[in-house]
Structure formats: C-alpha cells, structure tokens
Amino acid sequence: MAAITAFVLVLPIAGAIAQSAASGKHYELQHIDVTNVDKSVDPCSNFWQYACNKYNAANPIPPDRTRWGVAGNLYGWNHQVLGGILETNESPSASRTPNQQKIGDLYASCMNQPSSQLDAIKPLLAQIDAIHDKRSLALALAAIHKSFGRVWTANDNQTDVALFGYGPTPDANDVTRVVAGLDQGGLGMPGRDYYLSGTPDMKVLRDKYTALIATSLQLSEVPAAQSTQDAAKILELETALATAQMDNISRRDPNKVNNRFTLEQVKALVPNFDWDTYFAAMNAPPVPLYEVSSPAFFTALNKMLDSEGIATWKVYLRWQLLHAATPALGKSWRDADFAFTSALTGQKQQLSNADRCTSAVDSNLGEALGQVYVAQVFPPDSKARAQKMVKDIEAAMGRDINTVSWMQPATKQQALLKLAAVVDKIGYPDKWIDYSALTIERDNYPLNIERATAFELNRQLAFVGHPVDRKQWLMTPPTVDAYEDPQTNTINFPAGILQPIFFDTTKDDVINYGSEGAVVGHELTHDFDDQGRKFDLNGNLKDWWTPEDAKEYDERGSCISSEYTGPVPGVPDVKQNGKLTQGEDTADNGGLYLALSALAMDLKNQGKTLDDKDANGLTNLQRFFLAFANTWCTQSRPEAARNQVLTNPHSIPELRVNNVVGNMPEFQQAFSCKAGQPMVHSPRCRVW
Secondary structure, eight states, rough: OOOEEOOSSSSOOGGGGOOOOOOOOOOOOOOOTTOOOOTTTTTOOOHHHHHHHHHHHSOOTTTTTTTTEEHHHHHHHHHHHHHHHHHSSSSSTTTTOOOHHHHHHHHHHTTOOOOOOOGGHHHHHHHHTOOOHHHHHHHHHHHHHHHHHHHOOOOOOOHHHHHEEEEEEEEETTTEEEEEEEEEOOOOSSHHHHOOOOOHHHHHHHHHHHHHHHHHHHHTTTTTEEEEEEEHHHHHHHHHHHHHEEEEETTHHHHHHHHHEEEEEEEHSSSOOOOOHHHTTTTTTSSSSEEOOOOOHHHHHHHHHSSOOHHHHHHHHHHHHHHHHHHHHOHHHHHHHHHHHHHHHHHOOOOOHHHHHHEEEEHSSHHHHHHHHHHHHOHHHHHHHHHHHHHHHHHHHHHHHHHSSOOOOOHHHHHHHHHHHHHHEESOSSSOOOOOOOOOOOHHHHHHHHHHHHHHHHHHHHHTSOOOOOTOOSSSSTTOOOOEEEETTTEEEEEEGSSSSSSSSSSHHHHHHTTTHHHHHHHHTTSSSSGGGGBTTTTOOOOSSSSHHHHHHHHHHHHHHHHHHHEEEEEEEEEEOOOHHHHHHHHHHHHHHHHHHHHHHHHHHTTTTOBOOOOTSHHHHHHHHHHHHHHTOEEEHHHHHHHHHHSSOOOOOOOOOOHHHHHHHHEEETTTTTTTTTTTTTOOOOOO
C-alpha cells in the first residue's frame, strides 16, 4: 500500500483553490520574470530570498489563506475559469447536458444552502444513538463511511477517517489484481503529534479542539453539560488511537505497510469488531487478500473495543459523523469549525461561498467539471509541447542511469527497463468518469454530498478483483500539482499545472525546463527515490537491486536526509526530520539535475548553449535556475509551516530551493559562488 508521491506546491485549506471573480478578486496569469530579483541579497548566500523576496513582498498572504505564492495565483486563475463554467450552468435549462446539470445543480445547492441542515443527518445520528452491540456499531460505522466520510483509498497517508480506513488497493506483490486495504484512522486533528506532544502550543490546540467538539455536539442538540463531558471522553479515546498508530516515517516504507491478511486473519486480529456486518453494509466485494497497513494499530483497537463501553463509542461516532459532515451542514457549522481551524493553521478569514462551492464541485465531480476546463484552457499544442518535455527528461534519466558510477550493470539494466515502462499522463484522462448513475438535486446540498460520496465509494470498489487501471487519475484536471504512483508506474501532470507560471507557451525552453521541467524531473525521480526504487517496472514491491548497489544508494540517501534534518527557517519551535522528507528531497534534487540535462541537450539540438546570454546579460544557465526558484516563491503562516514540518513529507519552499542549488556545481558556476558560501554545500549530496 504505497502512497502516491505528489509535488505539493501549496496546501490550501480544505482543498480550496483560490478566490474567483465572483468572490471579488480578479486574477491574471503570471509569467516568470527572471529580472525581478532582490539585489540586496547575494544569490550565493540565499538564492530563494534573492529570487523571491520582491515577489513575496508584493503578494502578501490573503486573510483567507494559510500560504500564498505563484501557485496560489494560478489556483486563483484556474478558479475563475471553473467559476465561470459553474455560473454558466447554475440556472436550470433544458439545453444543459447531463454533466452540466450535475455540476450546475451541485454548485447551486451549495451556494443557496441554509445556515444549518442538521435534519439531513438526523437518521444517521439516530442510528448511532441506537447502538447497543458490536453488530449495530459496525452498521453505524459503515453508514458514516458511505455517507459523509471521505472516500479512503490505500494511496492515502491520512488518518482522518472514522476509526479506520477501508478501500481498494493494488496487491503490493501482484498489481494484476486489486484487493482490499485496511488502514489506521480515527483522528480529528492532523496527526499523532497533535495528541502526544507536550509542548505548550500543542496543549493549547488540544484545548481548542476539545472546545470544538463540545460546540459541535451542542449544535447537534446534545445538552451543554453533557457535551463538555463527552468532548473530554472523545479526546481521550482519540489520544489512545493516536498512540497506537504507526508513525509517519515508518509509514513511508512500503515493506512496513505490506502486511497481508486473509479475511479469517483479519477477524482474528480484531475479533471484537463485527467484520461480516461491516463488509455487508459497505457492499464490499469478496477479496482473497487484505493489505493491513498497521497490524499493531488494529491489535490496540481490538483491546479498546473491549475496554471502552458502548456509551463512549456512541459519542465518538457521533463526533466523527459531525466532523465529517460539517462542510456540508451549513454556515453555523463552518463557523464553529473555523474557530479551531484558525488556531491550527493561522487562517484569518473563511473562504467565500464561491471559493468553497467551486472546490466542492471539483472534489465531487472533478472530471465532469474538468472536461469543460481542459477544452477551454489546454489546447492540443500545449499538450504536445508538454509531452516533448517529458520525453526529453526521461531521456536524461536514461543517460543518468547509464553513466552513474555506483550502479552495477545488472541493476542499471533493471532501472532502464523500469524507466521504459513508465506511463506518462498529461493533462487529462483518456477516458472520463461516467457520472450517469449519480443523482444531483439543486435544493439539498448535504444529500448531494452523501450521494457523491457513495457514488465514488462504489466506483472504487468496482475495481476490486480486476487488474490495476493505470489510466485512472487520482487528481482532477484543474489541480495545480503533479504526482507519481509507484504501483502503476505512472507520472501524472494535470492540465491545471500546465499553465503559466509553471508551463508557459509564450516562453522559451530555458524558462519552461527550469520551472515545469523541474516538476517533471521530480516526479520521474520518485520512481527511483528511497521508496520508489523498491517497486519494479510493473509496480510490484520487489527488490531488484544488488546488495552492493542498495548499500551505495542508502549512503547517498543518508546524505540527503542528514542535510535536511534540523532547524527550519521561519519555524523556530520544531525541527525537520530528514527521514520523513527524504523521498521528496531526493526528487527535488534529482529532478532539477534531470531538467538541466534535458535542457542542455535541447539547446544543443537548436545550436545553442547554456552560456548564451539574453538581452539582460543573463546566461541561459542563470535563467534556468531563476525560473526554478520562481516556482517556489511562497509564504506560509507560522502555524501552517509548523503543521507541514510535523506531518508532511515535503520540505518548506526555502529549503526546496536552497538545498537543491547548494548541491549543484552548475549553480556555483552560474553565479560565481565561492567555496564556503551558504549556497555551496560541502559535502554535496546527490543520488540521481
């Protein structure tokens, strides 16, 4: 059960993209300006500040965001396009296609929602209140998972599903079949550190979280005094679940989460849970295998199911339902939730209704909305140019594999076979999701979300028992991000990121290879990072390395993880663990090398060189590095940055620029840096 490795440019709250024209701000596509630098900063001292200070100063974080930068502006522009599509289709019309009716009516139901729609979940609350034994507990949990629970897949590395996660996953050892996965879950805060850390900040957050639980319970008509008592019980229970969870560094290792169980073994692992009732209620197809990510978690869960009384589980599941349903229940619920969200992330204002509702349509009907989006903003010539870049960077990876001195011929051969088997997915799916079985009404937003959740769950479960579908997308077309999936051996670039400032058809290859080329190289390198390298050309978890080469790799990877371990600029209270970020850091470093190698060959084919200068006197090599740094011009609120360091496998933007260029002699050459300066690392770390 390997997680996809996404590029993660920004982490907007609740998947929100940005403000649309309807919410009061207009966005224009931005273009990289390599002359917009802070000349008061020596590029050899802090290249990120040199490249980004002026941009960041001119683009402060909006009050409804936790971070902001060039990606935020592109999110905003994409959101305007999506908002325009939705506003066009919002009004009833006989001329609307079925998909236009669905996206328009879902948007309308969200925009016109009453302040509270608690009645929408009262049948589920009544089912929870009626829990009296293991069977009824399993039925209630399945009802939550099928209705407002986020559809879990084994590519998740999240824990915010009620009690545990269940869903389809490729068999880690045989991707010719999709089986089932069971994963740890049950938390309402971002991760186990928020429950277990003894720092003053975390204690304050736990108090605010407990207050949120109590407020939500009161909104669901639980008396105030009882709500306070129940909130304390829920925090205690979630803390026990957090204690039992596998840590996020261990979860990065696919061998540690590849624990194979039959159904009878699952039942023996957690005999205090009624699995037969749960799977029947979920309409779960029979499978020969369950991938259980963390058996120790389920062992602890079994003990808790025995030691905690039914009353405790009832209040816990009530909260989990309320927590999952809050975005769909109305403004009163979102207001209560925002008091905690603001403390957690630093966000100052809630998103506008237009932002929130556009994001909801993208999340629930992403390919229906995305199909119109790509027709408007991603023409065939853009796709063809992107495809050429990807092929150039893959060719650079082949040259790198052939020339590295530390790999034996047998391992190189397997690496080249894996590279040749990579599937490139550019812009949008070859086959769109068929939403004909999903009913959307324009006057009941919670019911629409419940139906959309059930639709996606059923769609995912239909994959069970079949070969892995390598053509399926895990991001919607307008997404400003990219990802690699080791079990399908694919690299994926939605149309949303193939727009300026990242991919700009008005700019030359020097700019595009420095910006989007680094993204492409990043995802391709993931196929060969410290965890991606453990999968073979077909996506099976299989060791294809000689022991000597594996040792050589680990030594180089250790250099990377050590380099990124320690204090984080602008985040004084926490330290980064380079073992958590090693895969992403390796991809950042290797990705820029690949993009530069591809550019050099591209220029050679055009009769040009990296030393050629533009009208401003900048060499192509300098412009390449400046284009790369420009994609990371981003600021974060301290709370959001802390959350990223504690829970996210990606380093903060400043490190994603400075540590990468500091490892490259080509950067030292481009800016005439001297040994001993901060942007000249010793030793230099490099895997690919």
